[in-house]
Amino acid sequence: MTTQEAPQERSNLQLSIRNAFLGQEGVLVVIMVIAVIVLSFTSENFLTVDNLLNQARLMTEVGLIALPMTYIIITGGIDLSVGSIFGFSAVMLGWLWKEQSFPLEAAILASIVIGTLSGLLNALFIVYVRVPPIIMTLATLALYRGMAYGISQARSARGYPDWFFQFGQRDFLGIPTQIWFLIVASIFAWILLARTPFGRGIYAIGNNEIGARFSGIPVNRYLLFIYVFAGFMSAVAAFLFTSRVSTTRADSGTGMELDVIAAVVLGGTSIVGGSGTIHGTLLGLVLLQLLKNGLSLSGVKGDATIVVIGVVLILSILINNYIQKRFRQ
Amino acid sequence: MQPILELNHISKKFPGVQALDDVHFDILPGEVHAIVGENGAGKSTLIKIISGVYTADEGMMHLEGQGEVQFNSPREAQQAGIATIYQELSLYRDLSVAENIFTGHLPRRRFGAVDWPMMRQQAREILHSLEIYDLDVNRKVGMLSVGNQQRVEIAKALSRNARILIMDEPTAALTESDVEQLFKIVRLLQERNVAIIYISHRLQEIFTLANRVTVLRDGQYIGTKQVAETTEGELISMMVGRTVDNLFPKLETEIGAPVLAVRNLWRKPFTLGVDLTVHAGEIVGLAGLIGSGRSELAQVIFGISPAKSGQVLIDGKRVKINHPGDAMRLGIAYVPEERGSQGLIRQMTVQENLTLAVLRSLTQGPFVDRNAEKTLAQQMIEQLRIRAYSREQIVNKLSGGNQQKVVVGKWLASRPRILIMDEPTRGIDVGAKAEIHRLMSELAMQGMAVLMISSEMPEILGMSDRIVVMREGKVAAEFSRAEATQEKVATAMMSEQNGSGDATVIPSQDPTPVSGGMSQQ
Numbered sequence: 001m002t003t004q005e006a007p008q009e010r011s012n013l014q015l016s017i018r019n020a021f022l023g024q025e026g027v028l029v030v031i032m033v034i035a036v037i038v039l040s041f042t043s044e045n046f047l048t049v050d051n052l053l054n055q056a057r058l059m060t061e062v063g064l065i066a067l068p069m070t071y072i073i074i075t076g077g078i079d080l081s082v083g084s085i086f087g088f089s090a091v092m093l094g095w096l097w098k099e100q101s102f103p104l105e106a107a108i109l110a111s112i113v114i115g116t117l118s119g120l121l122n123a124l125f126i127v128y129v130r131v132p133p134i135i136m137t138l139a140t141l142a143l144y145r146g147m148a149y150g151i152s153q154a155r156s157a158r159g160y161p162d163w164f165f166q167f168g169q170r171d172f173l174g175i176p177t178q179i180w181f182l183i184v185a186s187i188f189a190w191i192l193l194a195r196t197p198f199g200r201g202i203y204a205i206g207n208n209e210i211g212a213r214f215s216g217i218p219v220n221r222y223l224l225f226i227y228v229f230a231g232f233m234s235a236v237a238a239f240l241f242t243s244r245v246s247t248t249r250a251d252s253g254t255g256m257e258l259d260v261i262a263a264v265v266l267g268g269t270s271i272v273g274g275s276g277t278i279h280g281t282l283l284g285l286v287l288l289q290l291l292k293n294g295l296s297l298s299g300v301k302g303d304a305t306i307v308v309i310g311v312v313l314i315l316s317i318l319i320n321n322y323i324q325k326r327f328r329q
Numbered sequence: 330m331q332p333i334l335e336l337n338h339i340s341k342k343f344p345g346v347q348a349l350d351d352v353h354f355d356i357l358p359g360e361v362h363a364i365v366g367e368n369g370a371g372k373s374t375l376i377k378i379i380s381g382v383y384t385a386d387e388g389m390m391h392l393e394g395q396g397e398v399q400f401n402s403p404r405e406a407q408q409a410g411i412a413t414i415y416q417e418l419s420l421y422r423d424l425s426v427a428e429n430i431f432t433g434h435l436p437r438r439r440f441g442a443v444d445w446p447m448m449r450q451q452a453r454e455i456l457h458s459l460e461i462y463d464l465d466v467n468r469k470v471g472m473l474s475v476g477n478q479q480r481v482e483i484a485k486a487l488s489r490n491a492r493i494l495i496m497d498e499p500t501a502a503l504t505e506s507d508v509e510q511l512f513k514i515v516r517l518l519q520e521r522n523v524a525i526i527y528i529s530h531r532l533q534e535i536f537t538l539a540n541r542v543t544v545l546r547d548g549q550y551i552g553t554k555q556v557a558e559t560t561e562g563e564l565i566s567m568m569v570g571r572t573v574d575n576l577f578p579k580l581e582t583e584i585g586a587p588v589l590a591v592r593n594l595w596r597k598p599f600t601l602g603v604d605l606t607v608h609a610g611e612i613v614g615l616a617g618l619i620g621s622g623r624s625e626l627a628q629v630i631f632g633i634s635p636a637k638s639g640q641v642l643i644d645g646k647r648v649k650i651n652h653p654g655d656a657m658r659l660g661i662a663y664v665p666e667e668r669g670s671q672g673l674i675r676q677m678t679v680q681e682n683l684t685l686a687v688l689r690s691l692t693q694g695p696f697v698d699r700n701a702e703k704t705l706a707q708q709m710i711e712q713l714r715i716r717a718y719s720r721e722q723i724v725n726k727l728s729g730g731n732q733q734k735v736v737v738g739k740w741l742a743s744r745p746r747i748l749i750m751d752e753p754t755r756g757i758d759v760g761a762k763a764e765i766h767r768l769m770s771e772l773a774m775q776g777m778a779v780l781m782i783s784s785e786m787p788e789i790l791g792m793s794d795r796i797v798v799m800r801e802g803k804v805a806a807e808f809s810r811a812e813a814t815q816e817k818v819a820t821a822m823m824s825e826q827n828g829s830g831d832a833t834v835i836p837s838q839d840p841t842p843v844s845g846g847m848s849q850q
Contacts, residue, residue, distance in 0.1 A: 195696045197688040204685060207676045214633065214663070214671045215686045215739070216653040274676055 024268025024320045028283040031316060032290065039294030046297050057168075057176040057244070059289040061086075061237040062256065063282070064182060066263045067189040068230035070281045073264050074193075074206045076273025077133035079227060081122060082234045082260055084144035086253030089115035089235035091148040094157025094248030104164060112235040118144055119231015123224045133227075141257070145250075152250040160246060168243030178240045185233070190278040198222060206273030263288055266313055268320065287312075331393060333358045333524045334379070334411075334493055339388035341374055341548075346756075348374040351388070352550040354543050356493065358393075359522040361515060363535040363556070366545035367568055367819065368619055368784035372528050375545065376495050379526070380413040381406030412486030413495040416502075418478050420485075422471030427452035429470050430485045455484045459514050476507030483514060494518065495526040500534060501620060512538055530618050532561050532823055544568055561824060562816075569786060569815035579792055580770045585609030587645065588778040589661070589747045591630060594639035599625035601802035602639070607747065607778040612769065614793030615782045618822050622802040623782045624666050627749045631663040632656045643747075657686065662745035664736050666752045666782070672736035673724050680706035680720040682735050687742050709738035714764065730761025737765065741772075748772060751782045766792060786815055798822055 040047040065082050072079050093111035096102040102110065122140055125131045167177050193199035201222050204212040213219050234253075242248050267284030269276025291312060295305045332355035341349040349371045356362050364372050377383045379390065381400030389397045392409055400406040403413075420429050428435075430452045436444040452466040461480055464473075470481055479499060486494050496515075500508050515525060515538060527539060535542055536556060544551040544567040551567050590606040599622035607613045617623045629636050632650040640647055643659050650656050656663070665671035673682055683706045684691060691701045706720050713734040717727055724735055733753070740748065750769065754762040769792060773779050783789050789796055796813045798806040798821040806821035 191696070197692065197697060200681065200685070200688055200697065204674045204677065204681075207674045208670065210670055211672065211674045212685075213653065214665050215674075216657045217685070218652075218654055 024316070025277070025280050025283055027316055027319050028267065028280070028287055031312070032283070032287050035287065035290055035294065039290065039298065043294065043297035046294055051293070051297075053176055053179075055289050055293045056179050056182075058293075059285055060176075060178040060182045061241050061244075062259045062263060062288075063285045064185055064233045064237040064240075065230065065256070065260045066267075066281050066285055067185055067278065068226055068233050069260050069264050070189070070267070070269055070276055070278055071193065071202055071226040072133070072230060073261070073269045073271060074202050074273060074276045075223065075226065076206045076209070077126070077223070077226075078261070079122065079133065079137045079230045080257050081118070081137040081140040081144055082230055083253040083256035083258075084141045084148070085115050085118045085231050085234040086238045086241070086256055087250060088118060088144040088148040089238040090242050090248045090252045091152045091157075091250050093239060093242055095151055097160075098157040104161065108239055111239060112232065115235020115238065116228055116232040119228040119234070120224075122231065123227035126227060127220050127223045145254070148250040148252075152248070154250060156247045156249045158247045160243075164243055165246065166243070168240050168245070178244070181236065181240060185236075186278060186282060193278055198225075202226070203274065206270075206275070259288065262309070262313055266316055330357050332356060332391075333393045335391040336375075336379075337389050337391060339375070339378060339385045339390070341378060341383060341386050347548050349378070349385070350548045352545065352548075353388075354550060354553050356524045356526060357541075358492070358524050359519050360540040361519060361525045361527050361538050363527045363529060363539035363542040364545065365529070365532070365535065365542060365564060365568060367786060369547075370545040370568070371548040372545060373497070374548075376413065376497060376526065376528065379406070379493075380411055380495055407489055407491075410490060410492035411495065412489060412491035412493070414479065414482045414486065414497065414499060416498045418475075418482055420470045420478055420481060423469060425467050425469060426464060426473075426481050426484075427466040429481050430455060430466075430488050432485065434489070451488070452484070455487050456480070458487070459484060459517060461514075474507070475502050476504065476510060479503070479507075479511065480514070483518075487518075491523065493524045493526065495528075497528045498530065499527070500529065500531065508534075530823055532564060535564075536561070561820075565819050565823065566816055569819045579612075579766075580774050582610040582612075582770075582773050582794070584611045584794065585776060588643065589630070589780070590640075590642040590645075592640040592642065594626070594629060594636050594641070596625070596629050596634060596637050599802050600629050600636070603799075603802075603804055605780075605797060605804065607780050609746075609776045609778050610773050611794045612773050612779040612781055612792055614789040614796045615780060615799060616784075616786075616789045616796055616818055616822060617799035617805075619784065621799045621822070623799050624751050625802075626799070627663055627665075627751055627780070627782060630656070631661060631749065633663075657743055657745075660744075660746035662686075662740035662743050662748050664740050664748070664750045664753060666755070668729070668732055668736055668756075672739075673732060675723075675725040677724060678721045679710070679715065679717045679724055679727070679735055682724050683709045683738050683742060686739050705742055709742055712741075713738045713768070728758070728761075730757035730764075733757050733761065733765065737768070745777070747778045747780070749780045749782070752784065753781065754783075754785070754788060786818065789818065790815065 036047070045051055065086070069079060069082065089111045092114050093107050096110050097104050097107035118140070122136055125136045126133050170177055172180055193202065201212065201217045204215065204217055205219055205222065209219060238253065241252060263285040264276070264281050265271055265284070266287060267276070267280035267282070269280060288309060291309055292305055295308055296302070300308070334356040336353055336355065339349055339352045352371070352375060364375065366372050374383065378385050381403040384399060384401060389399060392398045395409060398409060400409070421432065427449045431448050436447045436451065438444045449466050456464055456466070459480065464477055464480065470478055473481070483494070499511060503511065518525060527535070529535060539556050541553055542556055542559065542564065543553040544564060546568055554563070585608055587606050588609050592604055594600055594603045601622070603626055605613070615623050625634070628634050630641060630650070632652045632655050635651045641650055642648065648659055650659065669675060674685065680702065684702050687705070688697060688702070691698050691705065703720065709715070710717065710720065715734045715738065716731050724732060727735065737753070753765050753769070769779055769781065781792060790813055794810050796808045796810070796818060797804055798818060800822060808817060
């Protein structure tokens, strides 16, 4: 064992270099470079600082929710209700402020608490009643969206004070304010997953939940946390969204869960659980946004954009599968 | 009488184990032929070869009317008239009784449509021929009791005109009245000249039901006896009669104060009032048949399925264990029975597995201390001589013995005072086995309290300072190292005549007792 130390280290290093190139992240970087080159030739507006910063602004909301979604998918779960929690929180923010005369600060806080509690409801049923996540969150997808419509009575809330737009429409230290939220949250989520016992536990649960339980990992507590975290982040994203578009409507965030899941899966997180990274998710997120933007700048209509994104998703998964089979033993 | 099936010199090897070695006997038409042996004697492998699940490495079967046969799939065996009823019934829960009986050969009309009335009619006829009149053929099988499900399995076998019916532990999950019904059906089948191969651990059933009994031990054929000419004692000594070899370097230890004690521990249905004590420096061997509740007891103590009532005492102080985290903090470690699903996260690395249980204490602030993690993993790899090419190797790529060492290492890393090992050497090679035994012995010498669950008699007798035998969720007997013999331990495991078991006793030769049946001997 000890005499073989030196060659082992080398083979580890070689292995990790090879993995970096051949993993999903490597594939994504290559696709992204190709996409940027192609798009910058087809539209001269694409590769400009203004455009890129604006795209970053637009992807923040999906990005914030994709962080907890990465955890959830690594454990082998899914949360389909994030778009509805997003819409519900946004409506509650506007309704509490406008109809219930809450101070706006209190309405923001309350909407985030409500989003968090919505995540907690999912979590309790998934962990203690053992309802499969896909069923539970499909039910609350309908439930929370229904509550958003019921409470808003299809009226939108507008006319927010000027300071409120700082978060969604203005810049802070030269870049759009909400990107700071995404940066801080991403660093937090990355460290939590890659560097703490909690993160290791998340991977263990995704690979073998029984084994994780037998190892004394507090599986229930961890699972509770990630679904609550998803509710919380959905509500934060809803707040930034409201500030960006200056209005709250009950249909905000409809279908958003698909963008979120697409970013996570495109980023290399296995949909059956066990593997995935935060940086992969961020790459997936950026690639999706670049494609959407580049295609619309090139004059591709909205429907066709969705088709292209679907094709890219399938291709990246195929390439990844091929590489895994071919090179990893 | 001409045998219906002859087994000629059947051998089967699995990696590291000779599961069957030159087994040869015959089955007569219309007889109930029991096969007995300890856990791991080769009974399951044998019936899997007869029923076509496995193919023998050597030897042939001779089937009456078909000559030499070698089945390559269960389907071939079925077509040859051999049906098997496994302990785990293989029915479709959401289909009706009639559909289950005719699975794979539904009666058809023209154009291939299923002939439903015909199917129901035939299903009823088959059930009636077994004197079963109270089973609606339209009911979903999932709604039936286990006993009725088993009757459906038997009817299914008959619908294919089985001439040989293999029953693997058919009474293990049955209630008393279901057992009586089953025996009645077995006798009916016997009258129709169906040969029945009957696997059971319950010796009394064999004396009630069987004509002949064949004993296997460690994959070898020991002998076949007429039931009328043998006794329980003779069968048990045939089953266990091996010499205990000196593979086990059990070191003499100083036995200290009680460390772990459980008092009247309950969790239905497998833990029914257990009392047990393990002292410092002591290895307690927990023996029992599969299904006797040993692993379940360990999981109750470790908090995976917490106790409903009763006490757990550590150093004489009462403690509450609700989940594995509690048990770990109290210094208990549990090396589980299923290495792949319970013991390891197989897709993760050797290092990640070794440190998984203790990771939350290997931290600097909120972060994993990666140097401490590496050091610990390296130390465990060296201490246990785990043969991996690197700490970063995926555990699944290691041999069984090395995987087991990783599980043991993972729990030694938690520095336990009480180590529960569930089948610690199952399915690993001889070398790794000896190393695990040496380690266990050394740990006991250092004062650890060890509770070892094992289905291997030599391991139990060789390693234990004291042997506790469980049967049907309770402690049935206890022996010191000096007084334990294979016969005594095996008798306590299998026979209701010894100990306090209140299990069903089947009145012999009378298929329909009127007494209601509960009697104690």
